Amino acid sequence: MKIATIDLGEKPLFLAPMEDVTDPSFRFMCKRYGADMVYTEFIPSDGLIRDASKALAKLNIFDYERPVGIQLYGHEIEPMVEAARMAEAAGPDLIDINFGCPVRKIAGRGAGSGMMRDVPKMVEMTRRIVGAVKLPVTVKTRLGWDDDSKNIVEIAERLQDVGIAALTIHGRTRAQMYRGEADWTLIGEVKRNPRMTIPVIGNGDIGSPQQAAGAFDRYGVDGVMIGRATYGRPWIFTEIRHYLTTGRLMPQPSVRERVELAKLHLDKSLEFKGEKGGVLEMRRHLSCYFKGLPDFKATRLKLVTLFDPDEIRATLDYVAETWGDFDASEIVPQPLSHNV
Template structure:
């Protein structure tokens, strides 16, 4: 699979952009475990052009993450074009447009999946962005706004015509949010349309090697994007790749392995964000590495309240000592509710 001139290999695996999740340290960990491409958290076009500190911070990427895409969202063409230029200046490999976020405060304003109710505006915005930047432009979207307007086949062709380099499709409508099962049938129809020349990436409910292989084999997609299943489980990319190449499932990491992974993740967060912010931003990740451990409440509390790096590392060592023999092979973290 290639996005423009970016070679991602056969059966590419991509990390989905997720707000408050795919920060630099988490992208680094997913990349280390085999993600072929990663994406930033989505970034507001309005925030960028107002020079909002939080939005500007999200533009920061590292060479270790490459290939990496910066994802932007907004509902007005001119601010989105300016945001795309600002994102390009940050040096990503790809500019991705978010036409898929279903959250009410975004979609309700006409951004994210709200754009699916105005296809001409979506197409014109994309055309203008493609013309404004030199980097490849990709799009992430959904099947449609609701069950009565699953228009992704039309949208895919029109976006291809204005120059996007790849399309990621989440197998739900906006109305579904994240309820029910993702429907990959229309994703497969888009991919197998003889008029489609760009890579088609499928997204939705892939949480294992067998599920990923089914999506590649049954629907013929070029890549699979994994979102909620990565939370507290960045090693899922290693799992899936092993299964795709051997047909065998890898055992889940032991408690000791998870402690080592959590330590590496924490250290990376501290390096990138500094002690205070690095600790705060790790709280959303830390305890998910240890879902399923019994009598964990007091230890969990330390992980999410301590502001002392030494104490956090000591707590992780305590987890390895106290629960080192506990079998977490069946434990899979609960999925996020806000995969984009």
């Protein structure tokens, strides 16, 4: 599969852009364990234009994570065009437009999936951004605003016609938020549409190698994007690739192996964000590595409240010593927030 000239190989696996999750340290972990394409957290166009420090910091990308996309969102065309130019200057491999975030403060202002209520504006914004940058432009969106307006087949054609290089579809409407099961039927319909020539990437409820294989086989998508299932499980990309290649499941990492992964993740978080920011960012991830361990509540509380990195490392060593012989297949990672 190719996005413009970016060759991602056969059946590529994508890390979904997720607010407050896909920072450089988490992207490092997922890339290390087989993600073929990663994205920044989504960045507000208004924040970039105002030179807001938080928005600007999200432009930081690194050679180890290539190919990498910068994802933008906004509700006005001119600021989005200007933000796209700023994002291009940061040196990513592509620019991705977020037309999928269902959160009220985003969609309620007409950004994210809110743009699905104004398809002409969505198409015009996309056309302007494609014309303003030299990099490939891609889009991530949903099936429609609600059950009465599942218009993704039409939207996909119109976005392709204005020049996007690939389309990612989350299998829910905005009204569903993250409730219920993702419906891949329309994703498959978009892919089967003879008018569609760009890659179609499916997203939603992929939490196992079998589900990823089924998405490729049943719906014919060019790629699969994974969001919440990566929490506490960045190796899921390796699991899926192994299953796609061999048809067999890999054993789950042991508790001791997970401790070492958590330490590496912590080290990278500290490297990229300093001690205070690095520790605070890691709190959303640490206990996810060990979800399912018995009698873990007190230790989990320590992991998410400690400030000193050495104390966190010591607590992780305690986890290895105490639960080192626990059956790792019983550890079930739990999502912390939502895929946008």
